[in-house]
Amino acid sequence: MATPFLKWAGGKSRLVPMVAxxxxxxxxxxxxxxxxxxGAMFFGLRARGLRAPAVLADANxxxxxxxxxxxxxxxxxIAALRPLAEAYLAAGREERRELYYRVRASEPEGRAARAARVIFLNRTCYNGLYRVNRQGRFNVPHGRYVRPLICDEANLRACAAELxxxxxxxxxxxxxCAEAGPGDFVYLDPPYHPLSATARFTAYTDRAFGWDDQVRLAAAVRGLAARGAWFALSNSAHPAIAALYEGLRPLTVQMSRAINSRGDRRAPVEEYLFFGGRREKG
Structure with missing residues (x-):
């Protein structure tokens, strides 16, 4: 069974059963x-039997x-990633750090080498974050994992088979979204509207996802419903989000967060899960 080969802040593995x-x-x-x-939702729904053709997209x-x-x-x-993983796991603490920043600064040629760089950095960076600066350069610091699983060959092959x-x-x-219509199911997991001024984390690309984008997304979702597509949407449990999707009844779910540098501040938070394009259950 394939599982995500990248760690991702806000990954939706725990929501898969509800969406299914x-x-x-x-x-x-x-x-x-x-x-x-x-890709947690995609891989999770595939594991639960959803075999429909897929269109997978991201702005990154x-x-x-x-x-x-x-x-x-x-x-x-795998051939490009394996030597990076072996060198990292065999190195001492300072050598690991030096290797990480050397790979972070590199610009390898060939798409396999570039993909190996992304996976290596994702598996060895701080908290598995993906964040870029205004120049679009990955800028997450080195992590502190003792034995990170960097090159999971069997899972990479399983992911390739599902993709x-x-x-x-x-x-x-x-x-x-504009292409979706009857028979399509669309799952939307945008960068969340922050619950507070200090909770903002939307820098997955060199352009932050702001409130204007949330409004554009709501318009796109209304378009999905008008064209007869089914959809599910995740977002923060914020009054502004509830107002933006007025008329849709959200499920409120508890989700854990692991971004904060302090473990005692990683308490579960409430999120909204909206369904549309079908008769609501219950």
């Missing part, structure tokens, strides 16, 4: 995910290039 239950019985002809991230070009490399040639990605045939795109969510 929400779409049970629907004749889904195509699965669309405009905010792919680490490096992320989508990595998914394409894993899909098309997992053996080449085979999937259409991968890099682009804005509105363009992807």
């Amino acid at each position: 239950e929400g779409i049970a019985g629907l004749a889904v002809e195509r699965y669309i995910e405009p905010f792919l991230g680490g 070009p490096e992320l989508m290039a990595t998914f394409a490399a894993v899909r098309d040639d997992p053996e080449a990605v 085979a045939g999937a259409e991968l795109r890099c682009g804005d969510f509105a363009e992807v």
Whole structure:
């Protein structure tokens, strides 16, 4: 069974059972995910039997290039990643740090090497974050893992098998959503509206996802409903989000967060899960 080969802040593995239950019985002809991230929902629903053709997209070009490399040639990605993993695990603390920053500063040629760089950094950086600066350069510091699983060869092959045939795109969510219609199920997991002024974390690309984007997303979701597509949407349990999707009844779910540097501040937080394009249950 394939599991996400990247760690991702806000990954939705724990929401998979709820989404699977929400779409049970629907004749889904195509699965669309405009905010792919680490792909937890895609891999999770595939493991639960959703075999519809998939369109997977994200605004992060490096992320989508990595998914394409894993899909098309997992053996080449493994061959490029394996020596990095072996060197890192054999090194001492300071040597690991030096290797990490050397790889972070590198710009390898060839898409397998570039994908291996992304996976290596993701598996060895602080908290598995993906964050870039205004120049689009990955800038997360080195992590402190003792034995990180960097090159999971069996899982990379399993992910490639699940991604085979999937259409991968890099682009804005509105363009992807505009193509959805009857028979399509769209799962949307945007950067969340922050619950406080200090909770903002939307720098997955060199352009932050702000309130204007949340408004654009709500318009795109209304378009999905108008065209007869089914959808599920995750976001923060914030009054502004509830107002933005007025008319949709959200489920409130408890989700853990592991971004804060202090373990005692990683308490579960409430999130909204909206369903639309079908009759609400209950």
